[in-house]
Amino acid sequence: MSAVATEAGIGSKVQVTYRPSGTTVRVPTGTTLFHAAHWAGLPIESTCGGRGTCGKCAVRIVEGDAEVTPADHRHLAERLDDGWRLSCQAEVRSETVCDVPALMRAPKAATMGVGRLVLLEPNVQQLLLELPPPDLDDHRSHHRRLLDALEIEGLEVIVPPALLPTIARVAEEGRVATATVVGDHLVAIAPGDESARMFGVSFDIGTTTVVATLVDLTAGATAAIASALNGQAPFGADVIARMGHAMSGDDAIAELRDAILATVNGLIDQVCGAAGVEGHEILEAVVVGNATMLHLLLGVDPRSIALSPFVATFLEPQDLSAADAGFAIEPLGRVALFPSIGAYVGADIVGDVVATGLAREPELRLLVDVGTNGEIVVGNRDRVVATSAPAGPAFEGGQILHGMRATEGAIEGVVLERGEIELQVIGGEGVAPRGICGSGLIDVVAQLRLAGLLLENGILRSRDEAVAEGHPLAGRLIVLGEGIRAFELAEGVVLTQLDVRELQSAKGAIATGIEVAMDALGVRTADLEQVLLAGSFGSYIAPQSARVVGLVPPVPVDRITAVGNTASEGAKMALLSFREREVAFELPGWIEYVELSGAEDFNDRFIRNLAFPALESVR
Numbered sequence: 001m002s003a004v005a006t007e008a009g010i011g012s013k014v015q016v017t018y019r020p021s022g023t024t025v026r027v028p029t030g031t032t033l034f035h036a037a038h039w040a041g042l043p044i045e046s047t048c049g050g051r052g053t054c055g056k057c058a059v060r061i062v063e064g065d066a067e068v069t070p071a072d073h074r075h076l077a078e079r080l081d082d083g084w085r086l087s088c089q090a091e092v093r094s095e096t097v098c099d100v101p102a103l104m105r106a107p108k109a110a111t112m113g114v115g116r117l118v119l120l121e122p123n124v125q126q127l128l129l130e131l132p133p134p135d136l137d138d139h140r141s142h143h144r145r146l147l148d149a150l151e152i153e154g155l156e157v158i159v160p161p162a163l164l165p166t167i168a169r170v171a172e173e174g175r176v177a178t179a180t181v182v183g184d185h186l187v188a189i190a191p192g193d194e195s196a197r198m199f200g201v202s203f204d205i206g207t208t209t210v211v212a213t214l215v216d217l218t219a220g221a222t223a224a225i226a227s228a229l230n231g232q233a234p235f236g237a238d239v240i241a242r243m244g245h246a247m248s249g250d251d252a253i254a255e256l257r258d259a260i261l262a263t264v265n266g267l268i269d270q271v272c273g274a275a276g277v278e279g280h281e282i283l284e285a286v287v288v289g290n291a292t293m294l295h296l297l298l299g300v301d302p303r304s305i306a307l308s309p310f311v312a313t314f315l316e317p318q319d320l321s322a323a324d325a326g327f328a329i330e331p332l333g334r335v336a337l338f339p340s341i342g343a344y345v346g347a348d349i350v351g352d353v354v355a356t357g358l359a360r361e362p363e364l365r366l367l368v369d370v371g372t373n374g375e376i377v378v379g380n381r382d383r384v385v386a387t388s389a390p391a392g393p394a395f396e397g398g399q400i401l402h403g404m405r406a407t408e409g410a411i412e413g414v415v416l417e418r419g420e421i422e423l424q425v426i427g428g429e430g431v432a433p434r435g436i437c438g439s440g441l442i443d444v445v446a447q448l449r450l451a452g453l454l455l456e457n458g459i460l461r462s463r464d465e466a467v468a469e470g471h472p473l474a475g476r477l478i479v480l481g482e483g484i485r486a487f488e489l490a491e492g493v494v495l496t497q498l499d500v501r502e503l504q505s506a507k508g509a510i511a512t513g514i515e516v517a518m519d520a521l522g523v524r525t526a527d528l529e530q531v532l533l534a535g536s537f538g539s540y541i542a543p544q545s546a547r548v549v550g551l552v553p554p555v556p557v558d559r560i561t562a563v564g565n566t567a568s569e570g571a572k573m574a575l576l577s578f579r580e581r582e583v584a585f586e587l588p589g590w591i592e593y594v595e596l597s598g599a600e601d602f603n604d605r606f607i608r609n610l611a612f613p614a615l616e617s618v619r
């Protein structure tokens with residue numbers, strides 16, 4: 001081995017080249033060769049999930065260097081001098097070139113997320129173990145005998161004391177046993193060759209909605225999906241209200257925790273019922289959600305997130321037993337929480353980034369998750385910046401005269417053409433419109449702009465002006481009490497001048513966040529190859545309308561894609577691939593978090609972004 005570059009500083013990136021494929025990737029110093037390879041889409045053999053115990057991930061370093069670890073000594077003793085290292089232990093410090101042996105087995109793969117090919121290697125595995133019976137020359141305990149048998153399979157696991165009675169039974173019954181392992185925890189042991197079904201469940205815990213996906217870990221397929229309103233809703237509609245309730249003390253935090261656990265366990269019941277699965281067959285849960293929701297799920301006081309300097313108690317990934325977490329799955333099973341990027345860019349956004357591959361592909365992409373808080377991520381495999389913008393409740397129908405959530409009777413889409421108004425109402429034809437939801441709000445404002453009834457500065461034109469011009473929709477312009485202008489969408493449903501102001505303020509905050517993040521990255525609108533609208537709300541926004549109101553930069557409309565609930569998809573991918581999970585857990589270290597309120601010119605930018613884009617730029 002020879003050093004080809006001076007050692008890079010902490011936090012800087014270095015290039016790793018894998019032979020014979022010639023794959024290269026730039027990673028922060030300290031990343032392991034194993035994870036860097038996966039990041040670059042190059043799988044390296046492993047059965048232990050990168051824990052340094054299976055010895056299968058050896059690579060030969062030909063340029064660069066990596067410290068020899070105790071695990072290297074255990075598995076590679078005579079090969080160390082030739083440059084062989086366990087790639088999962090070898091952290092890169094300088095430019096590195098290494099040889100990668102071909103995969104001994106080709107794991108199954110499936111396309112998930114946004115066109116991502118994922119190797120199906122769940123964190124949950126079942127192994128058939130040989131357990132030699134004790135004799136007078138071998139006094140190892142049954143427990144030790146089991147640990148040794150697992151080590152032969154390349155696994156060092158933690159055995160919960162609750163399994164000791166079962167281990168005694170297994171030892172009595174014969175030489176063979178089936179062990180079920182989640183990560184480095186033994187969760188079940190049974191005598192004989194007893195391979196059983198294995199399921200996992202992913203959760204996207206939103207402030208409003210919780211989505212559960214039951215996954216068959218053997219088949220690599222979704223078995224059932226269910227969603228429900230977050231049971232914390234009676235304590236407040238948004239994150240701030242929930243934190244307000246939490247401020248009343250420990251009992252209130254416990255109440256909030258009980259409420260979300262009731263929702264989680266109700267959903268587990270539902271997906272199990274739909275797929276004919278027993279709760280104890282679910283061995284692992286992976287959870288994403290915003291930082292406040294994850295705090296409340298664990299009963300942790302979230303108040304510090306609300307108060308300056310806006311610090312979370314934890315952003316790091318968490319791993320706990322299902323019994324401790326209160327999840328109604330196999331009690332010894334595990335519950336893993338994705339990490340968050342910042343107090344206001346949560347684990348759900350990490351899920352989005354995993355599912356879209358935004359931080360691993362060469363294309364420059366912007367991802368926007370629109371809600372009361374707009375989360376923004378922009379970048380590519382070289383560098384990624386994230387921020388969050390306080391959009392307020394307008395997109396959820398809050399502060400809008402006839403605003404409502406996206407439920408039956410909500411206007412979700414609007415077309416104004418040749419003097420006609422065409423409304424898309426949730427529930428379909430025959431359902432009378434009762435109000436406007438977020439996507440309808442964006443649509444109607446965009447349509448009013450395009451129809452020439454709404455000026456760039458957000459002022460609705462007067463009926464008199466429109467009549468004088470002979471505008472076919474002039475009759476829809478009305479004046480409410482106190483002289484407030486409004487546009488009548490349907491009987492009893494209007495959009496007021498004040499509603500337009502609320503939308504301007506919400507989209508202005510998100511547009512400012514996008515601008516600050518793009519500036520931090522040093523890129524311009526013309527550089528963006530794709531704009532992804534994520535989150536359940538993002539899926540319903542018409543790309544052209546998002547562009548016309550200035551919610552997203554004015555890229556050609558075919559570059560704007562609604563990608564759906566990618567947060568859930570990211571969690572599901574982590575259930576099915578330990579490699580994707582590792583990427584998720586490392587992502588916060590890769591992504592630069594920009595605090596929007598720290599941007600000196602935030603107010604100036606925000607005021608500038610209140611205006612709508614000139615029509616010539618967005619038609």
Ligand code: FES
Pocket residue numbers: 034045046047048049050051052053054055056057058086087088089
């Ligand atoms: S030792 Fe198993 S992946 Fe490295």
